[in-house]
Amino acid sequence: MEGRRAALVVMAALPRWTRLPLFAxxxxxAGAAAxxxxxxxxxxxxxxxxAATTATGTNTVTxxxxxxxxxxxxxxxxxxxxxxxxxGLEPATLEPDRATDPAALNVLxxxxxxxxxxxxxxxxIPGLARSWEFTNDGxxxxxxxxxxxxxxxxxxxxxADFEYSWKRALAxxxxxxxxxxxxxxAGAEAYHDxxxxxxDCRTLxxxxxxxxxxxxxxxxxxxxxQPWFVYRVANPAFLAVHEPTVKEYPKRWYQPANIVxxxxxxxxxxxxxxxxxxxxxxxxxxxGSVDVAVIQGSMIADPAAGLTAFEGGxxxxxxxxxxxxxxxxxxxxxxxxYEASPALEGTYIGVRLDRVADSDQRKALALALDRKSLxxxxxxxxxxxxxxxxxGMPGFDTIRTSYVKPKARTGKADQLEQAAEKPVKRLRLTxxxxxxxxxxxxxxxxxxxxxxDVKIKERPTGSPGKAADLYLxxxxxxxxxxxxxxxxxTCDGDLNLTGFCDAEYDRQIEEARTTVEDEARFAIYGSLExxxxxxxxxxxxxxxxxxxxxxxxxAAVDGLEPNGLxxxxxxxxxxxxxx
Numbered sequence: 082m083e084g085r086r087a088a089l090v091v092m093a094a095l096p097r098w099t100r101l102p103l104f105a106x107x108x109x110x111a112g113a114a115a116x117x118x119x120x121x122x123x124x125x126x127x128x129x130x131x132a133a134t135t136a137t138g139t140n141t142v143t144x145x146x147x148x149x150x151x152x153x154x155x156x157x158x159x160x161x162x163x164x165x166x167x168x169g170l171e172p173a174t175l176e177p178d179r180a181t182d183p184a185a186l187n188v189l190x191x192x193x194x195x196x197x198x199x200x201x202x203x204x205x206i207p208g209l210a211r212s213w214e215f216t217n218d219g220x221x222x223x224x225x226x227x228x229x230x231x232x233x234x235x236x237x238x239x240x241a242d243f244e245y246s247w248k249r250a251l252a253x254x255x256x257x258x259x260x261x262x263x264x265x266x267a268g269a270e271a272y273h274d275x276x277x278x279x280x281d282c283r284t285l286x287x288x289x290x291x292x293x294x295x296x297x298x299x300x301x302x303x304x305x306x307q308p309w310f311v312y313r314v315a316n317p318a319f320l321a322v323h324e325p326t327v328k329e330y331p332k333r334w335y336q337p338a339n340i341v342x343x344x345x346x347x348x349x350x351x352x353x354x355x356x357x358x359x360x361x362x363x364x365x366x367x368x369g370s371v372d373v374a375v376i377q378g379s380m381i382a383d384p385a386a387g388l389t390a391f392e393g394g395x396x397x398x399x400x401x402x403x404x405x406x407x408x409x410x411x412x413x414x415x416x417x418x419y420e421a422s423p424a425l426e427g428t429y430i431g432v433r434l435d436r437v438a439d440s441d442q443r444k445a446l447a448l449a450l451d452r453k454s455l456x457x458x459x460x461x462x463x464x465x466x467x468x469x470x471x472x473g474m475p476g477f478d479t480i481r482t483s484y485v486k487p488k489a490r491t492g493k494a495d496q497l498e499q500a501a502e503k504p505v506k507r508l509r510l511t512x513x514x515x516x517x518x519x520x521x522x523x524x525x526x527x528x529x530x531x532x533x534d535v536k537i538k539e540r541p542t543g544s545p546g547k548a549a550d551l552y553l554x555x556x557x558x559x560x561x562x563x564x565x566x567x568x569x570x571t572c573d574g575d576l577n578l579t580g581f582c583d584a585e586y587d588r589q590i591e592e593a594r595t596t597v598e599d600e601a602r603f604a605i606y607g608s609l610e611x612x613x614x615x616x617x618x619x620x621x622x623x624x625x626x627x628x629x630x631x632x633x634x635x636a637a638v639d640g641l642e643p644n645g646l647x648x649x650x651x652x653x654x655x656x657x658x659x660x
Contacts, residue, residue, distance in 0.1 A: 158349075159361045161374025162656035164638065165396050167387045168378045169403040171354055175335035177320040178250035178257035183401040183647055184380070186317045191359055191376065191651045192342040193320040194366070196224055196243070196299075197311055198650060199561050201422065201642040203475040205312060209238065209343075209366075210299075215597045219306040224314075226297040231364055232323050234341045240293035242321040247291050248272070249327075250318065253282070259318035262559070265310055266290045267302040308597040309562035312475075316559065317648070345371050345652045355380060359651075372655040388413075391633055397656065398634035398641055400649055402462070405631050410461055413633065421629040423473030425558035425565070425645035427466050430510070430523070430623040434580040436550040442504045443620035445497035449530040450523065451489035455625065459518035462631055466624035468614045470563045473627075473645040476603030480563055482615045485624055491530050498531050506533055510551040511540045519625070520553060545578060552578070553625070561645055563606040564593060570613065570621060581621035586612050 172185035177193070180186055196210040210224040230238030247266070250257045251273045263269045267290030275282040290302030303310060313319070322334075323341040330339045337348050345368065346359035359376040361368065379396065381387040387404035390396045399405075405413060413419045432443050452465030464472065465487035470480045498504055508527075512520040517539065524535045535551070545552030558565035568574070571590055572582035589609050596602040612618055630643050637657040643649050 156347075156360075156363075159363065159374040161361065162372065162658065163375040163377060164373045164398065164651070164654065164656055165377045165379070167381050167390065167396050167399040167403050168357070169380065169387070169399075169401060170382050171380045172357070175340075175348075176257075177246070177317050177322060178255065178259045180317060181258050184378075186647070187400065187649050187651075188348075188357060188359070188378070189317045189320060190648050191344060191346045192340075192348055193317075193322075193344040194230065194238070195315060195317070195320055196226075197315050199312065199315040199644040199646060199648070200650065201644050203473055203477075203561060203645055205315065205475070205561075213311055215308070219308060219595055219597055220303050222301050222303070222310055223294075224299040224301070226299065227366060228297055230343060230366060232341050232343045233347050233362060233364070234323070234326075236323070236325070236341070237296070238321065238343050239296040240299040241296070242324065243299050243319075244291050244293045245324045246321045247319065248286055248289055249322070251289065252286075253277070259316075262313065262316055262318045265303055265305075265307045265313065267304045269304070306594045308594065308602060309560055309564055312562050313560045315561065315646075315648075346376060349375075367652070371652050373651060376651060385409075388633075391418075397638050398632065400632055400641070400643070401647055402631040404633050405462070413631075414461060418633050418635060420632045420634070420642065421462065421464075422632065422643050423464070423471060423645060424628045424630050424647065425471055425474055425561060426555060426628040427469070427471045427566075427624065428460075428463070428516075428519070428553065428555045428626045428628065429466070429469070430625060431545065431552045431554055431579050432621055432623060433550055433552075433578070434619075434621060437505055437508070439501040439504060440619055441497045442501035443623070444618075445494045445501065445504075445531060446527065446533070447485055447614075447620055447623040448490040448494035448497065450526055450623070450625065452625065453487045454526070455519065455522050459522045460626050463626040463628050466627045468610055468624055469566050469622060470606065470610055471566070471627040471645075474558075474563050474566075475561055476563065476599065476606060479600070479603040480606045480610050482610050482618070484616045484618070485614060489526070489530060494530060505550070507536070508533060508550040509536045509538065509548055510553065511538050511545045511549040512553040513555075514539060514541050516553055523553075523625070555628070559646070563603070563610075564590075567593075567606055567609045567613075577621075579621035581613075581619055583612065583619065 168184035168187065170182060170184055172188055173182055174180055175185060175189060177189055180189055195208040198206050198208050200206050209226055209230055211227045213222055213224045215222050226240055232238055247263055249255065251260050251263055251269050253273055253275050260273050268285065268288040272282065272285040272289050275285050292300045294300050326339060326341040327334045333339055337351050340348050342348065345362060345365045347362045349360040350358040357378040361371055361374045381390060384404055384406040387399055388406060388409060391399055391404050437443055456463050456465055467485045467487065468482045470477060510520060520537045524537050527533045527535050540546055556566055568590060570577050570581055571587050586609060589605055593602050593605045596605060613622065614620065614624060630647050632641055632643065634641050638654065640654040641649060
């Protein structure tokens, strides 16, 4: 969708006024790196992992071989169906540690083999790693790679490839946009910040807590307990690159003539500004399960032009809310070709507790909103939000609260407003550029249903402003764990501008950090969510909408569904021969 939802991208949990390119720039924000490493610092264990002692092995690391000479004969085009898909903008780079745009991230997911994946349901599934486990103290996670992984030039894929790639991403001279993703690893931030003129960066590199114990065992030491770290590894920044090729072609290693990959597809062609072609790689470990033989990725940046190409039969699909111009959105949402998948992103009203001090009035404001009408009138590609934690988050059914409803609870809201001691009848709400319609709709509803006079003001950049009593903002998660949302509202949270501070809330956040087992951690998150948005909650924020990722596809395409971070798994897609 163009305009206010031009592209749903994956970011750290930051309010909209600090919106930056995908995964990028977080280290420049005060306190953000600490938040990522401590509160939103990674993923959790899955059903296939156990809270066991760390794996052991001999400390023998295979060094990277010299590059195998590429063949002069191009491999034949594989047999099978072709998927013609619009990626939108051209990938800015295929460097995993620097890629920030959705097109690049989805191409990377196709041509490289991640240790773990997050599927469309939010479940963590093994990739190149067949299993993993945490030590009992929660400070070390060990990944066990599948034997037999192979690069496209025939070299074996080993744990050493990941050690090299992760440390490469942290090197200060690279200035990687995604370096902050690794800051939950012991020693990572110190190495990244190393000044080669004043410090021994080589020693700091050696101290980074990632080590290939042997060819199939990768051991990661964390800076603090992060039971969600494995979820973080589903981020494309953690993909391994082929060291010999990178060193031979430092600036052009990811061009089709040079690139060596290890995923389900290989980069066959890249016509810059026009298209990118991926072909199924027959030697990939699970190639037999892959249906689509060729992916022809178009780069049509204009949504209207993309929609014309789709409806004219030139495309089979459009991903990441591409091809969704505002003028056609209502029509497309009702069509069988459109699917809306939950994004790990939501829009909320922050409430400054020193301005709206009575919790009954804060609850009244929350219950008075008719979110279904807000979606219809101002945000048709979104869904009514009833809690801070968005739908699509792992453990959502355990975490969610049910006090706030999609439809307004006008009677209860009026009771609470009447019960409030000295309710504030004039409030000021600031909103970011592009949210005019939503702000106006909220303004109108609160005036009609509670008699509250809300003055609205656009804020083009920066914080909500000192004069704001309420402020509209968005949180986007860069890790599929509810800590990305709930962890923002601790007493010392750099991005907690509401004034909410509860010692028990902070204690439970710390408990969640030590809880490796997913279901137990989700139960803690449920308690935390209740402290914010349940009947007895403090309501320092009011849920408004949960955002979605729109996908257009023909009836011939099946399985084209993103996960909550906007990543599509092309290995599970099928295309009917009737296309």
